[in-house]
Amino acid sequence: MIETGEAAVPAATVARLPHYLRALRDLQAAGVRTTSSTELAEASGVGSAQLRKDLSYLGSFGTRGVGYDVGSLTAVIAGALGLGSTHRLAIIGIGNLGQALANYSGYTKRGFEVVALLDVSPAVVGSRPSGGLAVEPLDELEKVIADKGVTMVVIATPGPAAQSVAERVVASGVREILSFAPVALQLPDDVVVRSVDVAGELQILAFHAAARAAAR
Amino acid sequence: MIETGEAAVPAATVARLPHYLRALRDLQAAGVRTTSSTELAEASGVGSAQLRKDLSYLGSFGTRGVGYDVGSLTAVIAGALGLGSTHRLAIIGIGNLGQALANYSGYTKRGFEVVALLDVSPAVVGSRPSGGLAVEPLDELEKVIADKGVTMVVIATPGPAAQSVAERVVASGVREILSFAPVALQLPDDVVVRSVDVAGELQILAFHAAARAAAR
DNA sequence: TAGATTGTTAATCGATTAACAATC
DNA sequence: TAGATTGTTAATCGATTAACAATC
Numbered sequence: 001m002i003e004t005g006e007a008a009v010p011a012a013t014v015a016r017l018p019h020y021l022r023a024l025r026d027l028q029a030a031g032v033r034t035t036s037s038t039e040l041a042e043a044s045g046v047g048s049a050q051l052r053k054d055l056s057y058l059g060s061f062g063t064r065g066v067g068y069d070v071g072s073l074t075a076v077i078a079g080a081l082g083l084g085s086t087h088r089l090a091i092i093g094i095g096n097l098g099q100a101l102a103n104y105s106g107y108t109k110r111g112f113e114v115v116a117l118l119d120v121s122p123a124v125v126g127s128r129p130s131g132g133l134a135v136e137p138l139d140e141l142e143k144v145i146a147d148k149g150v151t152m153v154v155i156a157t158p159g160p161a162a163q164s165v166a167e168r169v170v171a172s173g174v175r176e177i178l179s180f181a182p183v184a185l186q187l188p189d190d191v192v193v194r195s196v197d198v199a200g201e202l203q204i205l206a207f208h209a210a211a212r213a214a215a216r
Numbered sequence: 217m218i219e220t221g222e223a224a225v226p227a228a229t230v231a232r233l234p235h236y237l238r239a240l241r242d243l244q245a246a247g248v249r250t251t252s253s254t255e256l257a258e259a260s261g262v263g264s265a266q267l268r269k270d271l272s273y274l275g276s277f278g279t280r281g282v283g284y285d286v287g288s289l290t291a292v293i294a295g296a297l298g299l300g301s302t303h304r305l306a307i308i309g310i311g312n313l314g315q316a317l318a319n320y321s322g323y324t325k326r327g328f329e330v331v332a333l334l335d336v337s338p339a340v341v342g343s344r345p346s347g348g349l350a351v352e353p354l355d356e357l358e359k360v361i362a363d364k365g366v367t368m369v370v371i372a373t374p375g376p377a378a379q380s381v382a383e384r385v386v387a388s389g390v391r392e393i394l395s396f397a398p399v400a401l402q403l404p405d406d407v408v409v410r411s412v413d414v415a416g417e418l419q420i421l422a423f424h425a426a427a428r429a430a431a432r
Numbered sequence: 433t434a435g436a437t438t439g440t441t442a443a444t445c446g447a448t449t450a451a452c453a454a455t456c
Numbered sequence: 457t458a459g460a461t462t463g464t465t466a467a468t469c470g471a472t473t474a475a476c477a478a479t480c
Contacts, residue, residue: 012447014423018416022398036461045400049449056463064462065456081419082426089418100316101414110415111422152421175428176421178414182238184261192424194417198317198394199326200234201410202305203297205368205392206327207230208408210298212391228471252437264437265473272439280438281480 009080013054017077019044020051024074036067083111087176090116090150092165093157094124094135097180101154102130115148120161141165145172155179166193225296229270233293235260236267240290252283299327303392306332306366308381309373310340310351313396317370318346331364336377354381361388371395382409 023043027035041051055061055073058080062068078084089107091098094117102117119125120138128134136144144150153169155162155177162181169177170191179185179195187193239259243251257267271277271289274296278284294300305323307314310333318333335341336354344350352360360366369385371378371393378397385393386407393409395401398416401409 014420017423018413018419019400043400052463060463062462063456065460067461080423082422083419087422087425096316096319100312103312106415112418151425176425178417178421184235184259192421194420196412196417197234199322201394201412202328203234203299204230205394205408205410206298206303207233207296209303209367209392268439276439278438279480281436283437
């Protein structure tokens with residue numbers, strides 16, 4: 001359970017809220033005004049009972065016999081996800097992946113702003129991979145976090161560098177980290193780390209492929 | 217549970233096997249010959265009881281009082297993950313992210329090979345984003361999958377294109393898909409889809425940041 | 433033998449699902 | 457009122473954790 005001011009929301013529910021938000025925005029873009037738990041669940045890839053249960057942790061937003069207002073439910077979920085305030089991101093490690101993340105255009109409309117890019121390599125420092133921000137030297141990590149008011153960090157460094165970068169980030173006061181480095185970061189319990197491992201995802205698929213082959 | 221020829225492995229366990237494999241390879245690179253469930257669990261970011269329980273679904277590989285042989289446990293897990301045979305990948309959608317994925321160098325040593333890149337845009341078709349493979353037109357998806365023996369697909373297209381691409385991929389016989397598109401793909405139950413949503417991960421972090429702020 | 437560590441059992445915990453009373 | 461759909465309860469299911477007998 002994740003304690004908030006109001007209520008406790010299970011971690012599994014929190015992880016699905018972005019799916020619901022995305023599905024709601026798709027419905028909104030399609031001009032749909034009112035939806036049902038069945039329709040929204042289908043668009044989100046979950047069951048309708050699960051959707052209703054998940055929403056129940058946030059409160060009670062539907063009308064029995066009618067369904068949910070797309071606009072107001074969107075606002076509720078965006079609010080729960082803390083997308084009211086803007087989160088200021090630093091991307092650390094401007095290799096292939098870091099560049100791709102820097103160029104991703106979807107941040108702003110989702111409540112995020114990339115305010116800093118950092119890399120250790122002199123060959124990359126000073127370049128402007130997304131046309132805008134210049135890459136700053138990793139040496140200045142602490143100063144950059146403080147000066148630019150960074151509130152969240154994306155680590156896209158090679159594995160061996162990630163632990164020390166993460167420690168410096170945490171020492172600078174950042175408590176939310178998204179890591180693409182394939183290592184288990186050892187950090188204090190109050191730091192929230194989400195980890196994305198592309199090679200690991202492929203390996204999970206490979207497991208299923210092997211299970212399929214063995215079943216034949 | 218995921219049925220294999222031998223046994224049933226819980227999905228949560230399968231998702232952790234890549235972590236164990238990575239930690240084992242790190243230990244191996246550091247010259248460690250024998251490890252314990254405590255040491256390996258720490259390096260993998262899980263508890264030792266969970267590690268032993270997970271391994272027990274695959275068999276019995278340790279020596280009581282001694283621990284695990286790093287080399288042979290590595291082989292066991294790599295084998296369970298189906299990394300013996302090479303998996304032939306196609307990356308579809310060569311934008312920022314697709315390019316970064318095409319340039320990622322870690323595939324080969326992990327049992328994967330990128331054999332095709334595809335994109336819909338004439339401006340991209342024919343280019344060689346990673347120096348090697350040329351991008352082929354999305355039109356030829358079915359032919360490319362057949363000719364190159366593609367066994368797994370990575371979808372890095374914009375959201376709206378993903379569903380139709382996925383349907384064509386499945387119709388061509390591919391049953392394992394890694395998707396970076398922020399949509400819930402509607403596919404037959406026997407298709408395994410892993411989905412990575414970077415914006416969603418940031419939103420989950422934002423939820424925790426908001427909960428932290430509310431608690432103060 | 434004494435010490436260490438596995439593999440497994442049993443207890444706990446958390447998440448999902450189904451069913452339905454409440455109610456628009 | 458009749459039909460529809462929510463919000464919630466209770467049952468089920470699956471995953472995690474702790475403890476310890478087995479055994480090197």
